[in-house]
Amino acid sequence: xxxDPFGLERWFAKYEHEADIMLxxxxxxxxxxxxxxxxxxxxxxxxxxxxDPEFRAEVASRYDRAADEVLFTVGTQEANFLVFLSLLEDxxxxxxxxxxxxxxxxxxxxxxxxxxxxxxxxxTWELDIDAVADAIRxxxxxxxxxxPNNPTGRYHSLETVEALYDxxxxxxxxxxxxxxxxxxxxxxxxxxxSLGPHGISTTSLTKAYGLAGTRFGWLVADRAVADAARQxxxxxxxxxxxxxQHVARQALGExxxxxxxxxxxxxxxxxxxxxxxxDAHDLAWHDPVGVNGFVTVPDGFExxxxxxxxxxxxxxxxxGPGDLFGYPGYFRLGFGLPTDELEDGLERVSLVIEGExxxxxxxxxxxxx
Numbered sequence: 017x018x019x020d021p022f023g024l025e026r027w028f029a030k031y032e033h034e035a036d037i038m039l040x041x042x043x044x045x046x047x048x049x050x051x052x053x054x055x056x057x058x059x060x061x062x063x064x065x066x067x068d069p070e071f072r073a074e075v076a077s078r079y080d081r082a083a084d085e086v087l088f089t090v091g092t093q094e095a096n097f098l099v100f101l102s103l104l105e106d107x108x109x110x111x112x113x114x115x116x117x118x119x120x121x122x123x124x125x126x127x128x129x130x131x132x133x134x135x136x137x138x139x140t141w142e143l144d145i146d147a148v149a150d151a152i153r154x155x156x157x158x159x160x161x162x163x164p165n166n167p168t169g170r171y172h173s174l175e176t177v178e179a180l181y182d183x184x185x186x187x188x189x190x191x192x193x194x195x196x197x198x199x200x201x202x203x204x205x206x207x208x209x210s211l212g213p214h215g216i217s218t219t220s221l222t223k224a225y226g227l228a229g230t231r232f233g234w235l236v237a238d239r240a241v242a243d244a245a246r247q248x249x250x251x252x253x254x255x256x257x258x259x260x261q262h263v264a265r266q267a268l269g270e271x272x273x274x275x276x277x278x279x280x281x282x283x284x285x286x287x288x289x290x291x292x293x294x295d296a297h298d299l300a301w302h303d304p305v306g307v308n309g310f311v312t313v314p315d316g317f318e319x320x321x322x323x324x325x326x327x328x329x330x331x332x333x334x335x336g337p338g339d340l341f342g343y344p345g346y347f348r349l350g351f352g353l354p355t356d357e358l359e360d361g362l363e364r365v366s367l368v369i370e371g372e373x374x375x376x377x378x379x380x381x382x383x384x385x
Contacts, residue, residue: 017127017128018127019123019124019126019127020119020123020126020127022119022120022123023119023340024119024336024340024341027324027336027337027340028040028334031328031334032334034332035328035332035333035334036332036333036360037332037333037334037353037357037360037361037364038334038350038353038357039333039334039335039349039350039351039353039357039358039361039362039365040334040335040336040348040349040350041350041352041353042166042167042223042307042308042348042350042352043222043223043226043228043307043350043352044200044223044224044225044226044279044282044283044307044352045226045282045352045353045354046226046227046228046229047225047226047227047275051271052263052266052267052271053262053266054259054262054263055262056258056259056261056262057262059258059259060258061254061255061258062088062255062256062257062258062261063255065246065249065250065254065255066086066087066088066246066249066255066256067086067087067088067234067255067256067261068088068261069083071088071261071264071265072084072086072087072088072234073086074268075088075234075236075268076236078207078210079207079209079210079217079236080210081209081210081236082239084239084242084243085209085236085237085238085239085242086234086235086236086242087234087235087237087242087245087246087249088232088233088234088256088261089220089232089233089234089235089249089253089256090231090232090233090252090253090256090257090260091220091222091231091232091233092194092196092218092219092220092222092233093120093233094233094249094252094253095218095219095220095233095234095235096120096121096124096192096194096218096235097120097124097252098235098245098248098249098252099158099192099216099218099235099237099241099245100124100125100128100129100158101128101244101245101248102241102244102245102248103157103158103190103241103244104125104128104129104157104158106129106155107128107129107130108129108130108155109128109129109130109155109157110129110130110131110132110153110155110156110157111125111126111129111130111131111132111156111157111158111159111160112131112132112134112148112151112152112156112158112159112160113125113131113132113133113134113159113160114133114134114136114143114148114159114160114161114162114165115133115134115135115136115341115342116135116136116165116167116168116310116341116342116343117160117162117165117166117194117341118162118166118194119340119341121160121162121194122160125158125160129157130155132151132153134147134148134151135342136165136168136170138343139300139302140170140302141165141168141170141302141310142170143172143176145176145179145180145183148180148183149183152183152187152189156187156189157189157190158184158189158190158191158192158216159180159183159184159189159190159191159192160192160194161177161180161191161192161193161194161208162193162194163177163193163194163195163197163198163205164197164198164200164201164304164305164306166196166197166306166308167308167310167336167338167341167346167348168302168304168308168310169301169302169303169304169305169306169308169309169310170302170304170305171201171205171305171306173205174205174206177191177193177205177208177211178211181208181211181212181214181215184214184215185212185214189214190214190215190216190237190241191208191211191214191215191216192208192216192218193207193208193215193216193217193218194218194219195207195208195217195218195219196218196219196220196222196223196224197223197224197305197306197307197308198219198224199224199225199276200223200224200276200279200280200283200305200306200307201305201306202280207219207236209236209237213238214238216235216236216237216241217235217236217237218233218234218235218236219233219234220232220233220234221233221260221263221264221267223306223307223352224276224279225267225275225276225279226275226279226352227263227264227267230257230259230260230263230264230267231257231260232256232257232260232261232263232264282352282355283306283307283351283352285355286307286351286352286355286358287303287304287309287351289351289355289358289359289362290309290349290351290358290362291303293362293365293366294309294311296366297314297366297369299311299312299314300312307350307351307352308348308349308350308351309348309349309350309351310338310341310343310346310347310348310349311346311347311348311349312345312346313338313344313345313346313347314369319337319338319339319344319345320336320337320338320339320340320343320344320345320346320347321337321339321344323335323337323347324336324337324347325337326368327364327365327368330368331364331365331367331368332364333361333364333365335347335348335349335365336348336349336350
């Protein structure tokens, strides 16, 4: 099995630890641990390995599903990984993946099966349902969507999602939707797993809740897929983090409304600040849902990689080259970080665009949310 190097992670590994500001982070700023009871008791395994049954039943009720259709995972990355291993059992098994998207959503299925990518319309990032239908084969096991989309921030409508679900049903396949940004929307769509047995939802506490360090996520799928994922999980992380599960109970319980309201307000305020930056430099983007903007590269730079390398070397600010998503004319800007860091980062990037050099500020802490 061959899997491509994860381009964005290798870019981060090269630059983020020495840079002052991480302006490419794709999640909301991290919450302080002192908001939670952080004593989970004995630090043993979570038994059963898919998580506490009562807690899984609580999560399942959000999707109108049963507890045995929910599997707790170490983040969304593992959830997606287990789904692909469960569905693509033969090298000829096929996935249709809507792109651009997070690399793991096409690289992992491409490593174990075959993938056809269906690109969004550049600029508007709209999806042509007919193009998805044309890409489906008899061997197609899954259609893959990330909604809201990373990196563009496009939030596909319920009509679009339901059309994809119908395609999955008609072709005896599944619709997998990575929904990590869903709850940052003012009016979130119903999760895909709630549409019926052909829907699979994956998510975590990372992007919308600001709790990346819990490494806690889950997948929701019909019994056959969930059972297959459990078998694969015995060979990956065995069990979810007991600490993550302990904090997750609180974040999804009495604190949830306050956390999401606070994070939505932060995302909206920061979106306004970035919109002003985009307009000031005559750049373009699709007004995003979530905390990622996919912005056109300023004039004078060959591509996203050249621009982002110049910014990190001249201003000590990390951005995400659009080349790593297959779109060299763009760069990804994350605006979920603390407000003072966002303002400082945007000011430094502005100076680079305006042709100023040596704009590196005082060394500061760089972290990924």
